[in-house]
Amino acid sequence: MVNEYIYFNRTTYQAFQWVSKVLLLLSATLLYFSYAYAQDSITTSVSAAYYYDSNLFRLSDDEAKQQPEDAGTSDVIRRIGGSLKARIPLSRQLLNVNAAFQNVKFNRFDYLDYTGGNAEVSWDWRVGKHWNGDVGMDYLRTQPNYGELQIVERDIRTKSGVRFNLHYDPSPSIRARATLKWSDGEHSADQLKVLNRQVRRVESEIRYLSSARSYLGIRFTFSDISYPERLFIEGSFIDNGFNDSSISLTLRTRPTRKTTLEGWVGYTLRSYSNLSSKNYDGYTGRLKHIWSVSHKVQVVSTVWGDFDPVDDGYSNQIVKTGLNLIPTWSMTEKIALQGLASYEIRDYSNFNANTASSREDAKYTIGGSLNYAMYRSLRFGIALRSEKRNSSTEKWSYKYDYAMMSMTVTI
Numbered sequence: 001m002v003n004e005y006i007y008f009n010r011t012t013y014q015a016f017q018w019v020s021k022v023l024l025l026l027s028a029t030l031l032y033f034s035y036a037y038a039q040d041s042i043t044t045s046v047s048a049a050y051y052y053d054s055n056l057f058r059l060s061d062d063e064a065k066q067q068p069e070d071a072g073t074s075d076v077i078r079r080i081g082g083s084l085k086a087r088i089p090l091s092r093q094l095l096n097v098n099a100a101f102q103n104v105k106f107n108r109f110d111y112l113d114y115t116g117g118n119a120e121v122s123w124d125w126r127v128g129k130h131w132n133g134d135v136g137m138d139y140l141r142t143q144p145n146y147g148e149l150q151i152v153e154r155d156i157r158t159k160s161g162v163r164f165n166l167h168y169d170p171s172p173s174i175r176a177r178a179t180l181k182w183s184d185g186e187h188s189a190d191q192l193k194v195l196n197r198q199v200r201r202v203e204s205e206i207r208y209l210s211s212a213r214s215y216l217g218i219r220f221t222f223s224d225i226s227y228p229e230r231l232f233i234e235g236s237f238i239d240n241g242f243n244d245s246s247i248s249l250t251l252r253t254r255p256t257r258k259t260t261l262e263g264w265v266g267y268t269l270r271s272y273s274n275l276s277s278k279n280y281d282g283y284t285g286r287l288k289h290i291w292s293v294s295h296k297v298q299v300v301s302t303v304w305g306d307f308d309p310v311d312d313g314y315s316n317q318i319v320k321t322g323l324n325l326i327p328t329w330s331m332t333e334k335i336a337l338q339g340l341a342s343y344e345i346r347d348y349s350n351f352n353a354n355t356a357s358s359r360e361d362a363k364y365t366i367g368g369s370l371n372y373a374m375y376r377s378l379r380f381g382i383a384l385r386s387e388k389r390n391s392s393t394e395k396w397s398y399k400y401d402y403a404m405m406s407m408t409v410t411i
Helices: 002-037 061-065 190-195
Strands: 042-053 075-090 093-106 114-127 131-142 157-171 174-187 197-211 214-226 231-233 236-238 242-256 259-272 280-292 297-309 317-330 335-352 357-375 378-391 398-410
Touching: 174 190, 242 280
Parallel strands: none
Antiparallel strands: 042 075, 042 398, 075 093, 093 114, 114 131, 131 157, 157 174, 174 197, 197 214, 214 242, 231 236, 242 259, 259 280, 280 297, 297 317, 317 335, 335 357, 357 378, 378 398
């Protein structure tokens, strides 16, 4: 513990020096770019950040002890990045371009170094008085959260997708929309390629608006999820694909002048192609309550219940129920504080298809952040977080502490 503390503090001063140099270089580069192509519809930014993570791979205490003495479990990570946002009006249409990149370096586990980012292009279209929508493409390249995987191996996730949204507004109080989405996700780690998946999703919703800020709607969703790589179970290769069908009631209302309630409640049915033992159905939902205590203080609380497939390919579902509390205090025009307290229960139904075992986790998270807008285009941020997960299967219990400081220049 003492060695980890010394390791963190030894790099703190280096972090401030590194952030300053990187921001100076990138700001000069993007300043030239913005000067050459400056328009009101284009915004560029550069950022630099330093992170400390005490348990990067989310290992249990026993697994951490099995690591080599000089390996450790913590790391200090440096990230530099830049972004561009453009909104280009074309008559009644609008072209949106969003792009960002980040170069990430790890001090200790340098084999994890990577360059990632995301890009999105969309066309917001409008025809006549009642029809509008958008067509878009997106791409993402990043590293995973090791909380569900707990592998000490480099894995780069890529995801690409296409979407089409159609909106029909026959009257001021009626809104209808339909969405089509296609997305493909891939893992670079050989042992995780079984999780590569393709998603095809269709969604439709009708809303009744009682005012500009309140609505009541009904939503239908169908998703087809397929895995190109087959699972090897009991001597056979099995298709792990499934379909999701759901119907939900959606709402947004303002019970009082200072409070807003929004979210959805529904019922979902999941059906697997060749693994009927993994079929699942149940009620799902998420409700968020926003309380504007004053013009400077806001408290957001959320409760949820949902289920997801597990990122190991073999298990059934994660049935998740939880709640969180996020208070925000805008101390001044330039300084804002935000807190976080979260609690979630995860019930792993039929945790492993080979052993038919069960597992339940309880996850506790607490954290806070400070954001300081030093100048109009310069922002500084600090964030702290601590998380602990207690699992009925000891291997999946872990705890970690996290700290981050960042600076962003907007041009």
